[in-house]
Amino acid sequence: MRSNARAEAGPEQVYLDGLASGRFEIQRCTACNQAVFYPRCVCPHCGGTALDWFAPSGKGVVYATTTVYRKPEQGGDYNVCLVDLQEGVRMMSQVRSLAPDQVRIGMRVAARIAMVGDVAQVVFEPSEELA
Known part of the structure; x- marks a missing residue:
């Protein structure tokens, strides 16, 4: 653009x-x-x-997390978290590839773009890299 x-x-x-x-x-x-x-x-x-x-580094740390409970036929449970990026901003997202109750405060994560329905969103994956 x-x-x-x-x-x-x-x-x-x-x-x-x-x-x-x-x-x-x-x-x-x-x-x-x-x-x-x-x-x-x-x-x-x-x-x-x-x-x-x-473009931020994408590295961050989970600041807070919660689980949203849903019936399996409604898509099942998922987590919602606040992530502090290395650059000093906080964003709301999800940590993927883990069960919602496995996401922990202080967990290191890395950002990626994922399609959620028809919308591109920033989501996070667990990471061993230092944030």
Whole structure:
């Protein structure tokens, strides 16, 4: 997408379009150099309005987790977690490839893009790499 088209789309749409194209990007404020997530127009740290996009490392640590219980015919149980990325932002997601009750606070994880229905989303997998 052209840079002016990205600006016209709004930050949330730029983020979602990136995921749909296989790119996981978050913002960084050019004034205070802090990472920003969820996408927005104004830096929550300093009020700056110049936010650039960059690809984070994808490395993180589970900050909190819970299990959502559902009947098997409704898709079964799944976890919802908050992950602190190495860049200093926190995002809500899921840890995949583990039973929901196996996800632990402090667990190291790595991001990947997965299709959830028809929507590309950031999900996490357990990782041995240091976050």
